[in-house]
Amino acid sequence: MTDSITASSGPLFRRLAIIGPGLIGSSILRRARQDGTIAARLVACDISPDVCRRVAELGLADEVEQDPLRAVADADCVILCVPVGAIAEVGAHVLPAMKPGAILSEVGSTKLSILTALAPALRPDVPFVPTHPMAGTEHSGPDAGFATLFDDRWCLLTPLPETPPAATDLIVEMWHRMGARTRVMDPAHHDRVCAIVSHLPHLLAFTICGTADDLADETRSEVLDFAASGFRDFTRIAASDPVMWRDIFLNNREALLEMLARFMEDAQAMARAIRWGDEEFIVDRIERGRHIRRSLIENRQA
Ligand SMILES: NC(=O)C1=CN([C@@H]2O[C@H](COP(=O)(O)OP(=O)(O)OC[C@H]3O[C@@H](n4cnc5c(N)ncnc54)[C@H](O)[C@@H]3O)[C@@H](O)[C@H]2O)C=CC1
Ligand SMILES: O=C(O)C(=O)Cc1ccc(O)cc1
Numbered sequence: 001m002t003d004s005i006t007a008s009s010g011p012l013f014r015r016l017a018i019i020g021p022g023l024i025g026s027s028i029l030r031r032a033r034q035d036g037t038i039a040a041r042l043v044a045c046d047i048s049p050d051v052c053r054r055v056a057e058l059g060l061a062d063e064v065e066q067d068p069l070r071a072v073a074d075a076d077c078v079i080l081c082v083p084v085g086a087i088a089e090v091g092a093h094v095l096p097a098m099k100p101g102a103i104l105s106e107v108g109s110t111k112l113s114i115l116t117a118l119a120p121a122l123r124p125d126v127p128f129v130p131t132h133p134m135a136g137t138e139h140s141g142p143d144a145g146f147a148t149l150f151d152d153r154w155c156l157l158t159p160l161p162e163t164p165p166a167a168t169d170l171i172v173e174m175w176h177r178m179g180a181r182t183r184v185m186d187p188a189h190h191d192r193v194c195a196i197v198s199h200l201p202h203l204l205a206f207t208i209c210g211t212a213d214d215l216a217d218e219t220r221s222e223v224l225d226f227a228a229s230g231f232r233d234f235t236r237i238a239a240s241d242p243v244m245w246r247d248i249f250l251n252n253r254e255a256l257l258e259m260l261a262r263f264m265e266d267a268q269a270m271a272r273a274i275r276w277g278d279e280e281f282i283v284d285r286i287e288r289g290r291h292i293r294r295s296l297i298e299n300r301q302a
Contacts, residue, residue: 012174013039017075019068019090021046021055023136024107025081026145029060031178034147038177045071047082054142069097077174079131080106085247088117100125103167107131109194109244111158111187113251122160127167132156132190133180134198138239151179152300156194158187195255200263202245203256205237 016032016039018025025044032038044061045068046052056064065071072078072094080087080094087108098104104126108114111130122128135153137144155175159168172182185193212223212231223231249256273281296302 011037011040012170012177013075013077015039015041015043015075015077017043017045017071017078018061019045019071019078019080019094020082020086021051021060021142021145022081023140023144024133024149025079026055026058026060026142027147027149028079028081028107028178029055030145030147031150033060035177038174039077043071043075051142058142060142068094072098072102074099075102077103077105077170080104080108083244083247084108084110084114084251085243087114088121091118092121095121095123095126098123098126103127103129103170105129105131105171107133108251109198109248110251111190115158115160115187124162127163128160129163129168129171130158130187131171131175132158132194133175133178135180138236138241140241140244148179150175153180154301155180155182156190157182157184158190159184191252191255192259195252195259199248199252199256200259202237202240203249203260204263205234206245208234209238 018029021029021044029042029044032042041063042061043063043065044052044055045065046055049066052064052066055061063071068090075098078094078098080090082090087106091104091106095104105128106114108130109132111132114130118128133150133153133155135150135155137149155178157168157172157175168184172184175182208231212219215223227235270282270285272278273285293302
């Protein structure tokens with residue numbers, strides 16, 4: 001943390017603008033509203049008039065703006081909370097309207113492709129601090145957010161080599177005040193980590209639900225009848241937003257395909273062990289799963 005950031009020095013930002021106040025953006029707004037030390041004034045902006053209307057009805061921001069250029073004009077921090085496929089475009093659109101010294105941030109689930117697409121529009125006088133809160137649900141939109149979403153969750157930050165450390169420190173402090181723990185990492189590493197812990201599990205959930213859906217009608221009704229088993233946990237994840245996950249898969253193509261290839265090799269090894277009755281192999285794999293679950297519980301991430 002920089003010397004200038006202290007708990008007693010008042011709100012971190014005078015004016016914080018959230019572009020895309022859906023699940024993540026509205027959770028930031030709710031927490032900032034409740035906390036009071038994050039921003040003195042909250043501005044929300046969304047491409048959807050329905051979302052703008054709802055954010056106003058819920059009283060989540062001091063100002064609700066349809067025009068992104070007006071929303072960012074006087075902000076000292078702008079956080080893009082739109083789907084991954086729209087982040088670079090929205091960022092390039094608002095950057096020229098931001099005031100010098102203001103911080104641009106975003107919360108996308110992938111990092112490398114956003115950075116590549118946004119790089120030509122970045123300004124030396126507007127520090128860019130990409131972030132990724134590892135917290136969420138299968139729900140979307142401003143009604144789905146809640147103030148405690150980030151409590152005890154990790155928020156990963158991938159600042160550029162040229163990002164001033166003071167700007168990264170401010171965003172780190174903001175996430176701490178949101179209740180999160182933070183870790184700074186390289187964007188390529190981020191994309192590989194998220195491919196295995198988040199993107200591949202979603203791919204598997206969408207696929208297994210599709211496979212069940214392809215079965216005969218009779219079996220499908222039994223799937224629904226007897227879903228109080230492992231299948232039910234997959235269906236929660238599979239209920240996630242299609243646009244969001246399309247964008248994540250297409251923007252983390254290489255890392256995701258590599259993790260999928262590894263997974264398929266490991267699944268083949270399990271199939272072989274089952275075919276040949278290799279009890280030791282099967283038990284060892286299950287033990288590893290149980291160990292990972294225990295570690296998550298100990299780390300309060302389950
Ligand atoms: N849902 C989750 O669990 C998590 C999502 N993320 C990332 O956060 C971002 C937002 O995700 P959610 O909040 O779940 O999505 P959401 O669908 O709930 O909200 C996105 C909002 O962005 C708005 N939007 C779309 N295009 C826009 C544009 N061009 N200009 C202005 N507004 C626009 C939509 O109207 C919507 O209100 C995504 O990049 C996602 O990858 C990160 C961590 C967790
Ligand atoms: O609902 C779940 O299980 C999630 O995994 C939420 C989630 C979705 C996308 C992210 O980038 C991070 C977290």
